[in-house]
Amino acid sequence: MEHEVAYRFKATQSRPVKRRRVLPGGLQTSWATRKRAYDELWPAQRNRIQTALDHVNHETVDGVSHFAFQAQDVRRSGKVPVALVITGSSITSWTSFLGSLSDRLTSSRANLVVSLRSGESPNLKTLLRVLIAKASAGGDSGNEDETLLHHNTGRLLNYDLQLLEDLLRERATENVVIAFEESETFDGALLSDTINLISSWVDRIPFMIIFSVATTLENLQHRISRGSLRHTEGRTFSIAPASEVLELALDIAVRGDSIPLWVGCSVSNMIMARQKDYFQCTDLLIDSLQYAYMSHFYANPLSIFLLEDLQYAAVPRDHFEALRNLGSFRRHVESILEIENGADVVRALLESDERLFQYARDGVSRARALVKGLVAAVHLLHTLRSHVPRLDHITLSSLYIRGLAGELNLSPPVRELLLSIKMVPSNVLPRLLEEVLRHSSNNSDLALVELQQRLKTLTSCRTAPLRSHHDTHGETIRTTIVAQKVELSKQKSRISEDDSAYSEIVDQFHDYLERHFMRTFLRPENIFMHEIVIYDLKSPHRDVFMPRPRFAIERALSLPHDYLDCSCCHPTAGGSNLENTLSASQPATSILYQLYMESGPLINVADLWLAFDAVVGGTNNQEAAVMTQFQRALAELRYLGMIRPSRRKADHVTKVSWKGL
Template sequence: MAESHDDNPALFEDDDNRAVYIFAPAGHGGSPQQEKARPVKRRKFTSKRASSSSAAAAAEVVREGEAEMERAQTTTAAAAAFPPLFGGKESVEAAALRRQVFDTAWPVLDGRIKNVLREANRTTLEDVSSFIRDAEGDTTRGTRIPAGFIITGPNIASQDLLFEQLSEALGKATQARFVRLRAAGVPNLKAALKKVIRDATAQVSSDGGGGGDGDEDAKVTFGRDGRKYLDYDLEGLHAFLSSQQDPLKRVIVAFEDSEAFESSLLTDLLALFHSWQGRIQFSVLFGIATSVELFQARLLKSTARQLFGAKFDVVQADLVLDNVFKSAIAGTQATLRLGPALLRNLLDRQRDQVAGIRVFISSIKYAYMCHFYANPLSVLLADEKSLTRQLLQPEHLQAVRTLDSFKAHVEAAVDARQLNHAQSLVEDDGYLVKQMVEQRQKKQDYLMQLLRSLHLLTSMDLVPSRFTDLYVSALAGGLDLTPTIDAIKRLGADDVPALINRLLAAIQTGNPDLDLPGWEDEAEDLISSLTEIRDEIEALAEQAREKGQQSLKSKFTAQSKILRTTVVAQKVQLSQDTAKLTEEDKAFGKTIDSLVDLLTHHIYSEPIDSLFLHQAWAYDAEAPYRDVFVPRPGTTFERALTRPHGYLGCECCSKTTGTLSATLPTTCILYQLYLETGSLVNVADLWSAYYALVGEDSDVGLGEREALVRFYRGLAELRLMGFVKQSRKKADHVAKVKWLL
């Protein structure tokens, strides 16, 4: 064999007898020999006995250099982060101003959101902290474990925020170590103990995720004497707490989804914690979605007797969502307004899919990013000092003239016979810029009128509607006062003065959640009219009582309508008639009409899309939000594999319209062949069809070795994307996988 090998050296290649073949086609890297020929990188070594002064000086120079580089990067970050729009014609200053407005607007909003989340569960956090802190000195509990039963409700997604806040609050209030357990992460007792010890000692064990019974048990050194303990041995936790000179030795274990834990696991854990209660002060918290009674029924009576418990209620997720909505979306501090279509999608997703509040906040931030990144007119949201006339380019004015709101505004001006105004908007750039500046104040007036109207509407408390639904409806089609007016007309004489008092209080105090101040100085006419109506109704009620009438009634109330019974030919006929109204009742009805007219005049709002230039300060695009937060990867993969030119932008794929071509990427070719097969795909047949298309006789002219490597890589990518899997029926076949689009 050696002689034949020497005689025919061309029959064998260097790569034939290798265990692993590294594919390196021409133009994509050098050969292994070229890699070996590269010079070895020389490294600089310094002596360990270098002087401390020179090291400090070098460190100072490095810090100064890093600070200077950071300052240089900061000055150019705004322009570099947002690319110029208008096909690259947007000025660098305008692009930088868009980034500056975003960097200014979102931190303010983010701070308000964090404050809302912090205040949402403040009462619960204080109660739980005081319970854990006072349980140590309570002599009535004996050796029982302090247990807090937190009724979180069915929304599991909202529990993450609550227990994160509990971790921070209890860590500061009780100086205890907080451990969070979820049923999916701790399937058995050993995994639960590993998780408790690892989180309590703030060490990462060598087993990675805490594992199950099959994980290798690691030994970790906890004490100062160097003794090693198994990573699921509570003796090691006790040694660690003793070495930290922690006199309390408190550990709080929180079971977030306690109903998902097996009863046997909870029983074993609680029994183990109880046996160590004299050396380590364990406290437990249970997140309960149902009730304490149902949870207690899952435990043994002996286990329940080992607990010293208290029940706590938390703010429901819907209320937290409403508070975040008022602060971040509807509040006066919000720079950008989200449109009704996008808001409806956000709210429906939160309620239908039971998503967490952090997903809602991320959706708001993503909307801000999309608006300021992709809308060149978002520069109009800058303040008057930053937005100068020189910054507005002809492209900005041309973009304004192409807006639907601009066209509607011009058509309305023509219909109103304001021809000079309409002509100047179309032809005069200076006049258009002046109108754009005036729209800033009109925008503020619109938002203030909207929020004041909604605040008055909700303060009356006549229609059981959420603020979020009222806000979205007002943006979409204006305020609908019909249900409120009907409810006002049915009120009695004692209820109307109370309603007016609520309206007066709402005008004076405003709404802190919306950051809406009171406007009693601007609503003097409204306040005086409401006061007169209230005094008049109270006077009419007093006159009616003096005449012996129990209560006032109007033509709108049910008391003014009576049911008349008539017997004709032994048949009973029922008819509805109107009761006789006194003079006071008629005056009361007129007063109700005056109140309705007054409220209709002051509580109103127009749809947001009826305002001129609303596209600059309102974002209502649904497609980017759905693509990111409600993705459809199956559809995306199918589109990319059938039309790769839309993603690659190469000329070789531009001429193919869903047909097979040798110039397509290998994965796309295999996907086209994959669509023509049945449920089982013969890999050999697939290879034959592929090589017949891209082989040496084709336009591409690939060799067999290179084509085979590309085939394997393309097939592996199809498997990675979830289109095929290994078949158990036939070894040389792969099975199709159906995507749920």
């Protein structure tokens, strides 16, 4: 076969069909129903999040698009139109923005958007070549791989802008938008030469430049020559930081009337901490939420109770036994026994599946209502803190995590807000009342509406803001000398009738908020059926989104039975001693790895072969097959980076890694 270019292998027998369990039993009998629930609930949730993210930079996209459509006026003056987009430190914001802008501009074939990176444009000639190649790839003509392209007047090099001019004339292109991604990574001289060259072609090719600025505009201006800056005329735009986009995505994912499942405090904390420690990306956040939904519906049989149209006949009997073993169900039953006639209710729930079904459906509905109220209260707390002056900013995600952990009731953020509300002037309180009414489940709350009307009547004829008696501006310091000692005391000045009436309104609003937070900031683990509406298992997320490949490889090689689950690889297969883990039935790479772990930093290959042959064994006729296994296992260890050839001795290999280090 050495003389043949390729060899086609034809199997003599067909591959056996993989056996599948056709009739699942036990708790897995509801798999089809849970799969249907996931297919119905998660796509709707993902569409809600994606729709909100598409409108994050809507104003910036509109501004840049409008600037591009009016760029012809700038080009008539002989200058290059430049859009300076301040992106911040995260490149993910720029990627989503550029995608939305490209969709907006390229909806008409009169616009062409080309994105350039510093890695593919080290010099001006290469930059022009990449620019022309990408512009040609957007149409039907042109070949990116040719070094010389034919032209009707002669032969042109593939970095000649005359090629681009001819191409755009055929397509009737009105704008050629060149987007420099991460402009700080481009060489300043290259940017200056590019601007100078583009300015000389701007009367023939409708160029427009977009710079993504991660630092400051002054830094970009210092890197470009003054002569090049004279050829440009630009406008500044800004896009939403990645941190704000992540907060918005999490808010959309947990707040709303149609939220079927909430992510618990442990998983949410791990997701947001990973975003802060590594990189901020909305796609990774959406993937994490999707994996939470998959883990809940695929692994939790009781997730079928999240279906709105679930019928009693569709629930297997084993699921009712699982319901009765829930921790929240047991605590709820114990609380029922303390009330009158509670024993009859408990007996019915333990003996009748049909009664338990309806009771569980009602419990899930109440649990969803309570968690929904908790999340709404968290959002209200965050909104009110943003409207009250002199309060530290706390992110919505951190408040949400603390809320689902049951740590917000009488917590410092709540106490600070309630104390600050007592001292807010009358020009701030109306906004707080409007926010509370907007977040209230019953927008016609009579108590709040009455307070709003009283405040409006009280402040209608006043220009100066009213202050409550809790405000420190109404206090004076009184100094008294007694027995040659100075005593300082605070004394409140007398307040007017309007201030007194305003103080009464403030006190009533304070008491209303305090009762509202006390009622809504519950501990989720005390909610009946919280295991169905809240997913809070960290281990699946940690294994998937923070994998440990080295640990997994070392465990697979040292304990192959844990992965293969076969009797031949069991530690006792090689003998009666439990410590004897070497066996000829184990994979060759696993055997060689265990011998490798017992060796020193410099390993003699001949000694390693003798030890391997002693474990694997075999007759003289099988020595060639055993040598083949040994060589393949040695090559695999080298591929994994565990050994390398020794420079000191040709027949030795160097040990590179140690287990657990």
